[in-house]
Structure formats: C-alpha cells, structure tokens
Amino acid sequence: MRWKTVLTLGMLTAMIASGCREDSSAAAKATDQSGAKNQLTGRLTLTGSSTIAPLAAEIARRFEQQHPGVRIDVQSGGSGKGIADVRAGTADIGMASRALKAGEQDLEAYPIAADGVCLIVHARNEISQLDNDQVISVYTDRINNWKQLGGADLPITVVHKAEGRATLEVFLSYLGMENPAIHPDVIVGDNEHGIKTVAGAPGAVGYVSIGTAEANISAGVPIRMLPMQGVPATTENVATGRFPMSRPLNLVTSASPAPLSRAFIDYCQSEEVHDLIVAQYFVPTQR
Amino acid sequence: MTDARIRQRIRDASATVLMWTTATLIVCVLTCILSDILVRGLSQLSWTFLTAELQDAGRSGGIGSIIVSTGLLLMVTLVVAVPLSLATAVALAEQTRTRSRFTRMVQHSLDALAAVPSIVFGLFGNAFFCVLLGMGYSILSGGLTLACMVLPILVRTTEQALRAVPIEYRHAAAALGLSRATILRQIELPVAAPAIAAGLILGLGRAMAETAALIFTSGYVTRMPASLLDSGRAMSVHIYDLAMNVPGGNARAYTTAAVLIVLLVMINAVTTLLTRRMAGRIRDAVVPEGSR
Amino acid sequence: MTSLWRNILSPRSGDWWLRTVTRTCAVVSAVVVLLVLVFLTTEALPALRRIGISRFVTDEGWYPLSDRYNMLPMIVGTLLTTTGAILVAGPLGICSAIFAQFYAPPSVARWYRRLIELLAGIPSVVFGLWGLVVLVPLLASVGGSGQSLMAASLILGLMILPMVALTAGSAFAAVPPELIRGGAALGFSRFAIVWHIALPAAGSGIAAGVLLAVSRAMGETMAVVMVAGNVVQIPDSLTAPVRTLTGNMALELGYAAADHRSILFISGLGLLVAVSCTMLLINRIAGAAS
Numbered sequence: 034m035r036w037k038t039v040l041t042l043g044m045l046t047a048m049i050a051s052g053c054r055e056d057s058s059a060a061a062k063a064t065d066q067s068g069a070k071n072q073l074t075g076r077l078t079l080t081g082s083s084t085i086a087p088l089a090a091e092i093a094r095r096f097e098q099q100h101p102g103v104r105i106d107v108q109s110g111g112s113g114k115g116i117a118d119v120r121a122g123t124a125d126i127g128m129a130s131r132a133l134k135a136g137e138q139d140l141e142a143y144p145i146a147a148d149g150v151c152l153i154v155h156a157r158n159e160i161s162q163l164d165n166d167q168v169i170s171v172y173t174d175r176i177n178n179w180k181q182l183g184g185a186d187l188p189i190t191v192v193h194k195a196e197g198r199a200t201l202e203v204f205l206s207y208l209g210m211e212n213p214a215i216h217p218d219v220i221v222g223d224n225e226h227g228i229k230t231v232a233g234a235p236g237a238v239g240y241v242s243i244g245t246a247e248a249n250i251s252a253g254v255p256i257r258m259l260p261m262q263g264v265p266a267t268t269e270n271v272a273t274g275r276f277p278m279s280r281p282l283n284l285v286t287s288a289s290p291a292p293l294s295r296a297f298i299d300y301c302q303s304e305e306v307h308d309l310i311v312a313q314y315f316v317p318t319q320r
Numbered sequence: 321m322t323d324a325r326i327r328q329r330i331r332d333a334s335a336t337v338l339m340w341t342t343a344t345l346i347v348c349v350l351t352c353i354l355s356d357i358l359v360r361g362l363s364q365l366s367w368t369f370l371t372a373e374l375q376d377a378g379r380s381g382g383i384g385s386i387i388v389s390t391g392l393l394l395m396v397t398l399v400v401a402v403p404l405s406l407a408t409a410v411a412l413a414e415q416t417r418t419r420s421r422f423t424r425m426v427q428h429s430l431d432a433l434a435a436v437p438s439i440v441f442g443l444f445g446n447a448f449f450c451v452l453l454g455m456g457y458s459i460l461s462g463g464l465t466l467a468c469m470v471l472p473i474l475v476r477t478t479e480q481a482l483r484a485v486p487i488e489y490r491h492a493a494a495a496l497g498l499s500r501a502t503i504l505r506q507i508e509l510p511v512a513a514p515a516i517a518a519g520l521i522l523g524l525g526r527a528m529a530e531t532a533a534l535i536f537t538s539g540y541v542t543r544m545p546a547s548l549l550d551s552g553r554a555m556s557v558h559i560y561d562l563a564m565n566v567p568g569g570n571a572r573a574y575t576t577a578a579v580l581i582v583l584l585v586m587i588n589a590v591t592t593l594l595t596r597r598m599a600g601r602i603r604d605a606v607v608p609e610g611s612r
Numbered sequence: 613m614t615s616l617w618r619n620i621l622s623p624r625s626g627d628w629w630l631r632t633v634t635r636t637c638a639v640v641s642a643v644v645v646l647l648v649l650v651f652l653t654t655e656a657l658p659a660l661r662r663i664g665i666s667r668f669v670t671d672e673g674w675y676p677l678s679d680r681y682n683m684l685p686m687i688v689g690t691l692l693t694t695t696g697a698i699l700v701a702g703p704l705g706i707c708s709a710i711f712a713q714f715y716a717p718p719s720v721a722r723w724y725r726r727l728i729e730l731l732a733g734i735p736s737v738v739f740g741l742w743g744l745v746v747l748v749p750l751l752a753s754v755g756g757s758g759q760s761l762m763a764a765s766l767i768l769g770l771m772i773l774p775m776v777a778l779t780a781g782s783a784f785a786a787v788p789p790e791l792i793r794g795g796a797a798l799g800f801s802r803f804a805i806v807w808h809i810a811l812p813a814a815g816s817g818i819a820a821g822v823l824l825a826v827s828r829a830m831g832e833t834m835a836v837v838m839v840a841g842n843v844v845q846i847p848d849s850l851t852a853p854v855r856t857l858t859g860n861m862a863l864e865l866g867y868a869a870a871d872h873r874s875i876l877f878i879s880g881l882g883l884l885v886a887v888s889c890t891m892l893l894i895n896r897i898a899g900a901a902s
Contacts (some may be wrong), residue, residue, distance in 0.1 A: 078456075083561070109539075141484075196677055218843065220842035220844075220853070220863070221842070222564070223564040225565060227825070233758060234756070248568045332802065343716070346728075350731050358741070403637070404640060407634040407636075409635070410634040412638065429641075432649075432826060433645045433648065436652075438833055438882055440652065443651075446650070468644050480817060501627055501629055518782060521729055522775065525733035526731045528733065529734070558737045577735065581730070588729055609716065
C-alpha cells in the first residue's frame with residue numbers, strides 16, 4: 034500500500050515536472066530564434082544581500098533570455114554571506130547592500146544601483162520634520178514623547194535595525210552615533226518588517242529604504258516619510274545625490290573575475306536594466 | 321452524601337462547559353487566522369497564478385515553478401525520512417520492556433535534534449550537503465536537510481504508534497507462528513497506521529513550513545527545476561521573501577500562503593483516507609465485535 | 613526443538629535481517645545527530661576557546677561588533693517565551709485533545725481534529741505575518757509597539773498548540789478501551805473517567821508531546837523574530853520586547869563574521885544542550901515515577 038502511494042506520488046510529480054519542462058524548453062527555443070547573436074555560455078552563482086536578490090534575479094532572467102547558454106542562479110542569505118562566499122569561491126559574484134569595509138579591500142565592488150534611507154513615522158503622526166539633534170535625542174531616549182517635539186501626547190516607540198544590517202550602518206554613520214548608545218523599543222530585521230512595525234504602532238519612528246517606503250505608501254500603508262535636513266525623501270533626490278543618507282548596492286567579485294561574471298556585471302551596470310532597477314524601487318546609478 | 325453528589329455534579333458540568341469553551345475558543349482563533357489568509361489570498365488566485373512563471377520578483381506572474389520545487393523537495397524528504405524513521409521506530413519499539421542503553425542513546429540524540437533551531441539546520445545543510453558533499457544549492461540538499469529536521473518528529477510519533485498496538489495482537493500472531501517481519505507488516509503497521517499518519521502530517525507540515533533551513537540549502541532560484549540538482553525556491557521561502565523583502569509583495573504572499581494551506585489540506589485528506597482504509601480493513605479482521 | 617527454550621516473541625533466525633536493517637537505520641538516525649553536533653561544535657569552538665564561557669554572562673550588553681557578548685538577556689528571553697508558549701498551548705492543547713476524545717460527538721470530533729491538523733500546517737512565516745499585521749497592532753492599542761513577550765508567547769503558543777493537541781490525542785487514543793469501559797461500568801462520571809483514568813494512563817504520552825512542543829518552541833525562529841520586538845534586554849513586563857537566542861541567530865547570522873559568527877553557533881549549541889538536559893531530567897523523573 035505504502036509503496037503504491039509513493040509510486041503514485043512520484044509518477045504524478047514526474048508528470049507535472051516533465052509537462053512544465055516542455056513549457057520552459059519551448060520558451061527557450063522561442064528566445065533562441067529571436068536573439069541568436071551571442072555565444073556566452075556557462076553558469077554563474079550569486080549569493081548575498083536579500084535586498085539586492087530580487088533585483089539581481091530579475092536582471093539575471095533578462096540576461097538568460099538574451100544568452101540562452103547562460104544559467105544564473107541567484108541565492109539570498111545576507112551581505113556577509115555574499116562576501117564570505119566570494120572569498121571561499123562558492124559564489125562567482127557576491128551581493129552587498131553596502132560599501133566594502135576596510136578589511137574587504139581584497140575584493141572588487143561594482144555599484145549597480147543606489148538606495149536612500151529615510152525616517153518614517155505613522156501616517157497619523159503630525160510631526161513634519163526632525164533635525165539631526167532631535168533624531169539623536171529620540172534614539173538615545175533623551176526625548177521619549179512626541180509632545181516634546183511639538184506633536185501629540187504619545188510615547189515614542191523607537192524602531193531600530195539589528196546590528197550588522199547595512200541600513201543601520203548608513204543611519205548610524207550619518208548621525209555619527211555608536212550602536213550601544215541607542216535605546217530602541219523594537220528591533221527589526223528586514224525593511225518590510227520595519228514598515229509593518231511602524232504602520233502598526235501610531236507612536237513609532239523608524240528608518241527604512243526610501244524605495245520600499247514609497248512603494249508601501251502608494252499601496253496605502255499608513256506611514257509617512259520625513260525629510261532629512263529639509264530635503265524631501267524621494268528617489269529623485271537620491272538619484273541627484275541631494276539626499277544625505279544613501280548607500281550603494283554592490284556586486285562583489287574577487288580581484289580577477291571570470292569573463293562571464295564580467296559580462297553580467299557590465300550588463301547590470303548598463304542602461305538596459307534601468308527599468309528593472311526602478312521597478313524594484315531602487316535608483317539607477319549615474320555613470 | 322447528597323452534598324457530595326451535588327458538588328460532583330457541578331464539577332462535571334463545569335468540566336463539560338470548560339471543554340466546549342476551550343474548543344470553541346480554539347476554533348474561533350483558528351477561523352480568524354485562516355479566513356484572514358484565505359480572504360486576502362484567494363481573491364488573487366487563478367489558474368494562471370498556479371501555473372505561470374514568476375514575474376517582477378513575484379509581484380506578478382505565477383508560482384508554477386515554485387509549486388514544482390516544493391513538491392520535489394517534499395518528495396526527497398519523504399523518500400529519505402519515512403523509511404529511515406519507520407525502521408528506527410521499529411528498532412526502538414522492539415525494546416518495549418528492555419530499555420537498553422542503545423535505545424536510550426538513540427532516543428536522547430533524537431530528542432536533542434528536535435531542539436536544533438531551523439536556521440542551524442540550514443547552515444549545517446549548507447556546510448555538509450552543499451559544500452562537503454558537493455551538491456551545491458539544490459533541491460536534493462534542501463530535501464535532505466529537511467529530512468534531518470523532521471526525523472525526530474517522525475520517529476517519535478511512529479514509535480509511540482507502534483507501542484500503542486495492543487500486545488495481545490502480537491501474542492496471537494506469534495502463537496500462530498508468524499515471523500516478526502510478517503507481524504510487523506500485516507498487523508502492527510496497519511493498526512498503527514492512523515497514528516503514524518498523524519505524525520507524518522505533522523512532519524510534512526513542518527517541512528512545508530520551513531524557511532530558514534531552505535534559504536541556505538535549496539536556495540532562492542525561481543526557474544523551473546530540471547533535475548534534483550537544480551536550486552529551487554520553496555513556497556514558504558517565497559512567502560517570506562514577498563512579505564519581508566519585496567515592497568508591495570503582501571498580496572501575493574497571502575495568495576501563496578493560501579495555496580500552501582489548500583495543498584496541505586489535500587495531502588491531509590488523502591493521507592487520512594488511505595490510512596483509514598488500511599486500518600479499517602485490519603480492524604475488521606482482528607477485532608471481532610468493534611471494540612473501538 | 614531449541615526454539616522451545618526461547619521466549620515466544622523473540623526473533624527467529626529468519627528475522628535477523630529485519631533486526632539488522634532497523635537497527636542500522638536507528639544508528640544512521642543517531643549519526644545524523646552526531647553530524648549536526650560535530651558541525652555546531654567545530655563552528656563554535658574558536659570563540660569558546662578565545663573568549664571563554666564566563667564572558668557570555670558578565671559582559672555589559674550584547675554588542676558583538678564592539679566585542680561585547682552578554683547573552684544572558686537572550687537566554688532569559690528564550691526561557692520566558694517558551695514558558696509563555698507552554699502556558700498557552702499546554703492547557704489548551706490537552707483540553708482540546710480531551711474534548712475531541714471524550715466530549716465531542718464523533719462527527720464534530722472528526723472535523724475538529726482535521727482543523728487542528730490544518731493549524732499544524734500553517735507555516736511559521738504565515739503565523740509571523742499574521743501576528744505582525746493583525747495581533748501586534750491589537751496589542752499596540754493597549755500601549756507600546758505591541759511587539760512584546762506577550763505577542764511572542766501567544767504566537768508561539770498557537771504554533772505549538774496542534775503539536776500538543778495531536779500528540780495528546782494519540783496518547784488518549786492509546787488508552788486501552790477496557791479501562792474506560794470499566795470506569796463507565798462502575799458509574800464514573802465523564803469527568804472522573806478523564807481525570808482519574810485517561811489522564812494518568814496517557815500521562816507519559818502527553819508529557820512526550822509537550823516536550824516535543826517545548827523543543828519546537830525553543831527552536832522556532834522566523835515567527836518569533838517578526839513579533840518579539842528583539843531588543844536585547846531582560847523584559848520587566850509582558851509588554852516589553854524580548855530577543856530569543858534563535859531570533860538573535862536569524863537576525864545576525866547573515867551578516868556575522870569570525871568571532872561573532874562563532875558565538876552565534878555557541879548559542880545554538882547551548883540551546884541544544886539545554887533541551888537535551890531537560891529531556892534527560894524529565895525522562896529520569898518519569899522513570900523514577902513509574
């Protein structure tokens with residue numbers, strides 16, 4: 034009985050899998066005919082930042098369509114993993130959503146996009162602007178009620194990121210603070226986690242990627258972005274370099290990348306993928 | 321005397337009320353969670369969503385390749401974990417009375433395994449299956465990692481199910497001169513089948529729900545897998561990525577979650593049906609006047 | 613005729629292969645554990661050697677990038693959330709098993725059990741998402757951010773509830789029906805049958821299920837990260853945020869390098885040792901009791 038079940042299940046899966054493969058091979062043939070101009074072949078593995086992974090996967094898919102002989106596997110796992118994997122040779126290209134640190138100069142970084150970081154509050158919060166000193170006071174718990182900043186009588190919930198996150202490093206270095214000085218009420222992991230937290234607590238303040246915040250606001254999530262030093266938090270202001278808090282999204286390789294890696298990185302930096310970068314709510318870098 | 325009787329009555333009645341209240345409470349909370357997911361999820365559900373390729377980081381297109389990857393992952397997990405756990409449980413249950421050092425050792429180590437956080441399984445799977453055994457990011461690595469993870473659950477529940485088979489059945493069968501293997505195959509396993517199936521469903525649920533262990537082993541690739549050595553994204557990883565990492569991915573995350581739950585219900589129903597038929601047949605044969 | 617000298621249930625020579633195969637599999641299962649253990653230890657050893665155990669409770673605060681490694685708040689956090697989860701899931705789960713086994717009419721019981729099985733299959737990510745989007749704002753309306761010890765306990769409790777309910781259910785099902793019928797024949801009330809006959813008879817099975825649930829609660833990662841608030845501190849109230857050991861690993865492993873990474877593995881190892889000790893202890897207690 035058991036074996037029959039296993040057998041049936043196996044056959045079913047095989048059938049589904051083979052059916053689907055026909056589909057994809059048909060699709061591959063179609064692209065083959067349209068773009069039979071190049072001869073790049075091989076396999077690339079990318080690992081690293083979960084922020085970049087969705088973008089890289091989209092770019093990889095378009096690249097594969099143009100070069101049917103190429104297979105690009107995009108894996109997630111965090112910027113640190115990307116850098117470690119490139120060093121260990123288990124990945125051809127790493128993804129790091131931050132600049133390389135002093136101890137990582139043995140690697141090459143190629144920026145493919147930029148991402149701004151801005152402060153967000155709940156939509157019902159009336160506060161219009163915070164200067165840097167006020168932000169520092171809030172994050173070090175010297176101010177703990179919105180009343181002290183001219184807002185409603187509501188305790189401030191300080192939303193902070195986990196140590197090691199690229200967004201946190203940008204935030205801290207911009208304000209010139211050390212992590213131990215901060216007294217958070219909530220610590221979040223990913224960007225969307227931060228947004229959902231702020232949207233769920235009227236007294237909350239947090240900082241997230243501008244693109245992510247814009248996308249959520251247009252989807253009707255009750256949050257609001259605060260300007261930094263009078264500069265409104267928009268992707269345009271990040272693109273022109275006016276917005277003060279931003280970070281590069283980097284592809285990382287060892288000192289001498291293989292030709293295929295090189296070709297893919299060039300493609301990622303080319304204008305052909307700007308629409309994909311914008312679609313993922315990041316800012317294409319000016320070359 | 322009557323006073324005590326009255327007190328007893330009150331106690332009985334309040335116990336009954338308590339039981340029904342608890343059950344109602346659980347059903348309410350559960351319905352709340354389920355309806356939340358299903359209402360948000362099923363509105364986007366369509367045949368193309370189930371079969372199409374993923375587009376725009378998951379914000380559009382479908383999850384066809386992801387369903388196939390999940391199915392293959394589960395297949396690997398089951399093919400490895402079910403026979404292994406079954407045999408282990410038989411070995412453990414064999415020693416019903418004489419709890420040997422060997423039995424205790426295996427049990428303790430499995431208990432310990434149940435405590436390992438899933439993310440550690442992920443890193444272990446990455447180091448052992450992906451790197452050391454050279455399987456790379458693949459469905460095979462992911463399935464094997466999941467098999468390690470669900471092993472304690474399957475062994476525990478199967479062992480318990482086997483121990484719960486009345487010893488008289490074994491005595492009677494042994495008296496008829498049946499071999500140990502025959503007793504196991506013809507009597508103990510069928511009788512224990514429903515309980516084993518419950519464990520299997522628990523394990524399957526755990527495997528299907530796993531995220532952290534899979535990000536590092538079976539990976540993140542959304543392409544349709546062509547073999548078990550391809551990387552493939554599981555549905556739970558997809559849900560996590562959409563909900564926590566892709567702006568505007570919420571709706572699709574809920575839809576994927578709804579599909580996952582519906583799939584689970586189907587697996588659940590099929591398993592229950594099969595085992596009930598199996599157990600029903602043996603019970604009719606062994607237990608004469610429906611003592612259950 | 614030598615077979616007469618053996619117990620009737622002892623394996624016959626023709627069954628040696630069954631014994632061999634099953635035992636080999638048991639050894640393989642144990643080896644899997646060993647492999648995981650060896651992996652954890654080799655990853656954890658460098659930091660253990662360089663930093664030593666005492667600093668994990670004496671350092672001021674957990675700032676791994678500033679070389680300060682006090683894990684005590686997270687150990688307490690793990691214990692508290694697990695306790696909270698068991699306080700939620702234990703009584704509810706056992707009650708729900710009793711309900712399905714002894715109180716509900718068969719048709720209701722069948723649907724009820726199916727529903728519980730369904731609950732077991734909801735991915736932890738979905739629980740986390742639901743907790744973050746529905747439960748946390750609800751708790752936040754009382755005050756604070758809502759991401760707290762209470763939210764984590766509730767979500768974890770809901771997650772392990774089916775595990776307790778299903779294992780307790782099979783433990784009740786395994787109680788010999790003669791015992792129950794005997795009780796009924798003596799005129800015991802339903803409550804008395806449950807309390808004095810079924811519960812003691814199913815006790816060890818229920819305990820095993822609860823233990824399994826405890827280990828699951830301790831090991832759960834994603835859902836906890838999403839609702840616990842994750843501030844490294846010993847919580848002073850139910851509404852204060854906590855960070856668990858697993859949550860800490862999930863938040864930091866992706867970025868951690870060198871000593872930091874190694875220390876995260878120590879917390880994993882510590883978790884494993886803690887649960888193994890609990891299991892040993894409870895097995896011993898159960899052994900002494902029986």
